[in-house]
Amino acid sequence: MTTVISTRGLQKHFGRTIALDGLDLTVESGEIHGFLGPNGAGKTTTLRILLGLARASGGEATIFGRDPWTEAADLHRRIAYVPGDVSIWPNLTGGEAIDLLSRLRGGTTDKAAYRKQKERLCQVFQFDPRKKGRAYSKGNRQKVALIAAFATPAELYLLDEPTSGIDPLMEQMFNREIDQIAGDGSTVLLSSHILSEVEELCDRVSIIRAGRTVESGTLAELRHLTRTEIAFVHDPAREAAVTAIPDTHDLVIDSGRVRFTVDSDRVAGVLPELARLEVRGLTVAPPSLEDLFLRHYGDELAPVEVEVRA
Amino acid sequence: MTRLVVLLRQRIRRDRLQLALWIVGTALLAYASITAVYDTYGEEQDRREILGVAIATRTILVFRGTPNGVDDGAFAFFLLFAWLALMGGLMSTFLAVRHTRAEEEQGRAESIAATPAGRILPTTATVVHGVLANVALGLLIALALIANGLDATGSFVWGAAIMVSGIAFLAFGLFAAQLFRTSRGANGISVAFVLAAYLLRGIGDAAGTPSDDLLQVTPAWPSWLSPIGYGQFTGAFVENDLTPLLIPLAFAAALIALVFGLQAVRDQGASLIAGRAGRATAGPVLSSSFGLVWRLNTSILLSWTAGAVATGLLATSLSSVVDQAATDAPQVLETLRRAIGSEASIEEAFVAVFYGIVGVLAACCAIQVGIRARQEEAHGTAELVLGTPVPRVRWLLEYWIVGTIVIVIVLAAAALAGIAGAGSASDPESLIPNVFEAAAAQLPACLVFLGLTLLVFAFLPRATIPVGWTAVGVAAILGTWGPILQFPEWLVDLSPFAHSPVPAGGETDWTGGFWMLAIGLAAGAAAVWSMRRRELASGG
Incomplete structure (x- = not known):
């Protein structure tokens, strides 16, 4: 080459x-x-x-x-x-x-x-x-x-x-x-x-x-630099099981949905857990460049610099 | 009402420098010219003579006005009014298009139309803005006249006439903006309208009926077709009659009503004259970067050539009339000789003056080619071309070559037109070499302006457009008016046009021409060479 x-x-x-x-x-x-x-x-x-x-x-x-x-x-x-x-x-x-x-x-x-x-x-x-x-x-x-x-x-x-x-x-x-x-x-x-x-x-x-x-x-x-965001409908009965999922970060429960992030190279490992919990309304959002910069370089991107994709 | 005020303030703020320069510049031109007029034609006898000459030759009236006696005010009105009205007219039409069609074309009008201001209010704001600009212009000109010691009533009549003709042109500019899809089209037709108005009243004056004492003229009917003509009918300082101004005012009101009518029914961005579908593949001209430069400049070339052809035709077809006049009034020859700074025969002098104008037109055309290089760069299209195997140096060199070619074409077209018009002259054969020489003599000065524009482009790209136009404007005023108004010699000498060789009596001094040729070529070569180290300066 x-x-x-x-x-x-x-x-x-x-x-x-x-x-x-x-x-x-x-x-x-x-x-x-x-x-x-x-x-x-x-x-x-x-x-x-x-x-x-x-x-x-x-x-x-x-x-x-x-x-x-x-x-x-x-x-x-x-x-x-x-x-x-x-x-x-x-x-x-x-x-x-x-x-x-x-x-x-x-x-x-x-x-x-x-x-x-x-x-x-x-x-x-x-x-x-x-x-x-x-x-x-x-x-x-x-x-x-x-x-x-x-x-x-x-x-x-x-x-x-x-x-x-x-x-x-x-x-x-x-x-x-x-x-x-x-x-x-x-x-x-x-x-x-x-x-x-x-x-x-x-x-x-x-x-x-x-x-x-x-x-x-x-x-x-x-x-390994990026994290994928996972979210699904919150079921209070299974809250303990959700918090026990390994490798999760930044877990929040908000507006009836559970949200957390997983290192992008570990997503496959989390999926069986989610299947076992029979989660509903599952979304998996790909990592964004803004997240990456925020996480690794502490950049506070001003909102004006973040272009939303039409 | 508050929205109207917001829109109006935005317009005033955006235009503050441009309009201030335009208005103050025009008023200063009025002030300075009148001072110069009184220095040159202080004595009543001088004025009688020059009026007699002008009325006898008629053509001078085209570029001046309606003779109306020898009093201070009336004489200045005769010399200057039409010029000032022309300036005010151009100011008004550019203003009108700038805030309407140009905004629509850029898509900015859409953002405004989406607010509660809507589609109509911005046009209202432009009307008010344009009227205010014309009021300011009229007022400032009146003050400039009064500062020169002229009678206040006449000065205000003069100012009012400027204002009203400006408002009529404003209305036409707004109307043109409704008709055309692009601001270029709207500006083009508006400038043509203003020039036609100037020329119509010129023809009206030239074809008018003189009084027995050769001090006054009653204009012929073409003046009735021109807003500037109606301004002249006021007879400032003599009759002081404002009633003729009602007609251009009514014209403006009707046109503005029509504009609002059209604006109310048409879509945003639409126009009465639609754009055409073009060709899907490029013709053979667009096979090289040189072909592109040529293509981008052909419409510019056509319009300046048309002007040069008209001027060239006038130069020789009128020379027989002038010949006659010179026999009657030797003063004519004196004035013409002073303008060109040479001891020439009457026909030679006349041809030299007109081909001096051709030289200015050719220089403008060349400057516009140089400016096109800057527009390509600022607009981002130069980047596309330079992203292909076109070297930077060659890219600018091609603008230089095309600039030189357009100069030659404009001058040659004027020369050919001059020969075509020479048929009526007393001695056409002797006029033909004279015409060719007079046209060729303009080449060096034009090359200086082309070289200068490219040099500014190379080293101060953002200044290319203002410097190019200002240089040729100032030089044209100094070169063509300077000698007549007896400006100091060093000041006139700053103008390249003042150094253009003048064919006279079979002998022509080409020294100035060679010097300018050397300067023009050196400037152009330096600009092209600098592209070896120059980056693209896009934007702004």
Whole structure:
């Protein structure tokens, strides 16, 4: 395996603001790497440096072993990029924007194949390419960038919160496309602030916080960091049995429901107990990134920073 | 009522700097120009002569006003009123669209419409805001006139005329915002309307009937179609008659009533003129980043070229009229020569003045191409292009090249139009090389503005738009008005337009042109080269 992306001690300052404070990131060839962090952690800044749109203030970054700032244009022949907040030209139609970006990337030499692929993607994402850019919603602008990225092959995909603004059904389509390009051997770096999204797609994950990498590893390795929330209807007759369940944390009984958390790698061990108790109305909520940060780093995430998934 | 006050305060707060600059700037322009006028044309004899010249040549009236005697106030009214009304008109239409269609397009109007303020009240607030802005403008201009020692009654009539024509334009801006789906479309048609109003009254003045003493003109019917024309009918300082203002007021009231009617029945975000469905695949132009830059600038190019063609046509088709006038009144030639700072023949001088205007138009077009680079960057679309194998340096270089191409096209179109219009001249053959030279002479100054805009983009990206427009605006005023109003030489020399070569008597001094060419190319090259080290500065 070769290293596709490597950063060591990457720093970026904007005046007095420190956006990146010694970020380490390694992405190996052929892997789908989740780049996880709350909003404002430095994900977009990192991707912009990797793409040569911004210059690092310190540390080093390489893509395919080369400098992303000085060799940007050359590297971009091998990279597809989807920005976090996609803007498109107000007076160009979506179809024109997709064609333009694909042609600029040089992926349209086989015209028939490209046209077929573009049409397929427009259908998959239910996208109308005839509207002018200014008429598209945020989700549809996102689709322009996604279709342009997937329409021509690339060795590396840099995706900055690619599913923000598109609906859950389209997200499934997106996951399918990612599976496909991963099957072709491409490398993907996917930034997100939603743990479950990354869990579904990624082989490895790097978690960043305040411009630094705090964890990096496979999802199995990270399981011990997170806790799954379990809740069911409270039955006063069995209260003693409930409190006796092993490995539970933060148990509360509130509004007629029992709630507790379990280390994510221990959930399977708790389930037989729940079956024995014949609990009703059982819900198992996947761990969230916010919980993880709260638990391990004592972060008090202000409510405004926590984005609720629509 | 409290909601209306909240909306109104939000508008005033948002516009406080912009409107303050616009209103105070216009009033200062009035003050400074009148001082300059009295320095230049202090003697009654001078004024008699220049009025005689203007009435004889007619075309000068297009850019001035209705001659109404040689008294201090009336003479200033003749020279300045239409200009000030034009400024007030542009202020009003931009204001109207900014707070209506632009808000709707951005989606902000939806948030407001969802509150108890509803869909109608924001428009009411914009009407009140626009009327207040025009009252302030009229008042401040009146005060500027009084500060110059002019009679108070006439000054207030002048101010009222500015205010009423501004309100008429405000109403049109609001109406255009109802018609079009985009603020761009609404602004475009509104600016065209204001310019047409200016031009109609210009034609009305030029085609009017002069009095026997060549000191007054009764405008022809086109003036009756223009809010600015009705402002001139007040005859400030002489007749001091406010009744003509009732017609533009009635026009404004009717249009605003129509606006409320349309607003009441249409959906949020909808428009009377619908957008069209576009093409699903890109044409061959959009195959490269250069093609994209070209495509993004074609509509800009078309509009400035149209202006340049009209100006070029006027330059030569009117030169025969001027020739005649110069024989009758030698004063004309004197004024024209002063404007271009050269000893040229009457036709050459006239062509030089008009192609000076063409130069300003071409410079504006080039600046807009430079500004487009900044808009692409701020809007986030530059990021998409630079995410593909397009090097940063090449990206800006392409804006530079397209900027240069648009200058050449605007100048060439004006030159061709000039040749087409030369048919009526006394000696068309001699005029043709003159026209070509006069058009080519504008190239260096335009390249200076293009280079300057790109340089600001490279080093102070957020200042690109204000610096670009301010530079060309100030330079145009200094370069075209400075010599006539006898501003100090060093001040006029700050304007690149003042250094554009002037073809005269078969000989042209190209020294200034070469210097500006060198400066323009150096600035552009420095800007493009700086992209090696420059990051994208998105946002703001």
